[in-house]
Amino acid sequence: MRVQKVIGIGQLGICRPPEQLACLGLGSCVAVILYDHQLRLGGIVHVLLPKAPAKNNASEEKYADSGTRKLIRELAARGAAKERMVAKIVGGAQMFTNLNLTYADIGRNNIAEVKKALREFGIRVVAEDVEGNRGRSVYFDAETGKVVVETAFSPSRTI
Template identity: 40%
Template sequence: MMSTIPVSSEVVRVGIAQGNVVRAPQRISTTGLGSCVGLVLYDEGQKLAGLVHIMLPSAPRENVTNVCKYADTGTDWLVSELTAQGVSLASIRAKMAGGAQMFAATGQASEVMRVGPRNVEAVREALARHGIPLFGSDVGGNAGRTIEFDVRTETMSVRTALSGTYCF
């Protein structure tokens, strides 16, 4: 988890269960989105964007040591980071990718194994709680993804092994 705006690298990488904020002309990316969700929040006017790599839907009630790991606390953290940089909550937009169903599941264990779909649902709920519109998503399926967000163009590129690279 990081909270400063880096200035030296053109593409800022975000690791699993981490987050960061960048300003144009920088881009921000993460890899390894299987059941995880990459959530980008951005402000087009200030050319500022943040990315959080979410692993699980909700944080435990106590002793949260890594807020970026969870959809609920990770979204809250990213909103807080952007507003601390002067972004108005009303101007924040969202894009997300990931949330694949990476493991086949049957029987009673199937809900527990639905980590990807549960992550997507939890991110959507957190965005609704903050009143943030979702301007694009590429979620579900059963393939992993790598994403990169270009703050200047507000374009998210998604790369998968099966589908190649595409943007939205």
């Protein structure tokens, strides 16, 4: 039996084999998945918004920039090396294309902030399934580092 833990909006999870982590129904949210192959140690953060406010008393995991940094810190604290970490990014879709609101472009902004934070640490993005206008569910397997992406109506793919 695989142990699967669901990581909700603004949550962060770390896992080792045989555990799996999942984020269900990502729209404009982004799942950042980091993996250290050598230790078979990985983690996901499920971020909702692009940038943490300067005066931040809210949770770091909610924001693309601070959430990505926190995930890197959490993995590093468990022995993962930044040089070995690779990143996969999923989500950041635009679900409502006709709405002309402040948050219309939030998916793309989320992705941009995640990538910026990863660059600060020199972490490579090895795969991504981002943007578009479809929701996605993500399953991450710490055994292999593989990530399965499901959508509502098309076949799943592994990245």
